Amino acid sequence: MSEALATMPAATSTPPRRTGILGDRIFFWIVTACGLIVLTALLAAAASMLWGGLLAFHTFGFGFITGMEWDPVAGHFAGLVPIYGTLVTSALAMIIGVPVSLGIAVFITEVAPRAIRGAVGGAIELLAGIPSIIYGMWGLFTFAPFMSDYVQPILIDWLGPIPLIGALFSGAPLGIGMLTSGIVLAVMIIPFISSVMRDVFLVVPPQLKESAYALGSTKWEVVRDIVIPHTRTAVVGGIFLGLGRALGETMAVTFVLGNTHNIAISLMEPGTSIAATLANEFAEASDDLYRSSLTALGLILFVVTFIVLAAAKVMLVRMARQRGE
């Protein structure tokens, strides 16, 4: 891109072109204003939630983050339960989603015959196009019964008796709960992570890979020792992008998490997350303190996702620069 264009004078100042200068000036300001709207949207969102959540932070102080009580009737609110639910479901989604995404990206770029690469990639990206409420309905009506009939009984029988890990897999096979939510979330973030990984795997210089092959490396060794190390910044960026999505995902989780203010060690138990609590309770929150507490939860979610997404963006930009140079 030519830098000269940006600094080029709009027009010379001969009289007949005056309208041009004025038009340019007006156009410039309109366009800049629209750019600034985008910039202020984010700041305004943060400010409005801070304003809305002020009452809750003021009333409960630091205890809002560490307390477990959520009692709309008594007017006592603390957010640890939904925060815990958000973190656990997102962690499960990452544990399941990252390896699968990596596998898909490797399959598309290294294994699949050229003819089906585009089709497989497009199909996986289609997953990202399905509205999240559809994931929720499928999760509630199809996937949760499947989990409670086939998967969870096996997990409880096999893993339940093991001393430490067993606690994670104890209880009744309800279908809905942390584990099911984690899996549904994983399916939702797979297209985002795998498409980032695929895009960066494709631009690894072929000379690097060819030299490794020439030294006798197998295909997997090339992927593990050349492709992934070469693209690791962007790979981590893609993972963070997926994490940002998982943390804030609302509808799918609301359907399958069970919506009970409850912290349990077992992953089979229902719980709630920040987004699900907001979706379920906000429209019905009757008094100011209740609403303010929900807004405060929203602000916590916003700050966390902002940090995660900003980190993702920084890593992806760094990778893009490396590629450019």
Next chain:
Amino acid sequence: MASSSTSLYRRRQLGSLIALTLCGIATVLGLVFLIWIIWTTLLHGLAALSPALITEMTPPPGEDGGGLANAFMGSLLMVFLAVVIGTPIGVLAGTFLSEFSRGKKLGEAIRFVNDILLSAPSIIIGLFVYELIVRPTGRFSGFAGGIALAFIFVPVVVRTTDEMLRLVPDVMREAALSLGIPRWKVTVNVLYRSASTGILTGILLAIARISGETAPLLFTALNNQYWSLDMTQPMANIPVVIFQFAMSPYEQWQNLAWAGAFVMTAFVLILSVVSRSFLNRKGGK
């Protein structure tokens, strides 16, 4: 000596084979979930499809019959409002990024913020618009819903407009400017014209994106059991009706939810596949 090196080589080959097979299994797993979800929607949705869907209103709980006419209309109105508000802002902001902020810090900052807005949780937008509009005006309204959707619509349009305009060769800008045409005319008559397919595709993609959004409407537009075209009142819309009906214990409501889900998914997927194929033909990614 020779045999041990062969066996090492075999072991490495075997390891590679296992790892790559696992990659294949991961891909199959992804495709299985895709087909499973679409199949479920298709199966339940087609069974519940009927003409009453677009001629009758949402029924009261426990009653037979009824459709989703008011919800379809509400969704249409709010998406339309979002497009009307969002398109000029999005296209112009994208123009700013690509044409007027090259090498400037402000442009970098806006691009950064826009990318974050693109992946930010949509329920946050709902909270924001609640504080911005619902609380000051004192009621849930179709306007609030449309504006909430616009906040999700804009970043998508900004991103595609920016990318598409940057694909236009600089030679075209220089040729037009050297004729003495003012810059705004160059932008409108030359750049927009040559990037029009791409920009339009971005708008279609953004429509696909907001048509399925539920979270930002939950506490902005809320819901309305009756036919209403009044944007200052709470307004029925497909996603929220699906949410309410699917979570209910009534079978008729659940069937309607599936029918709505089917129509919405078909619309969103077809729109995004068609516009993506345009985009791919155009170049870019």
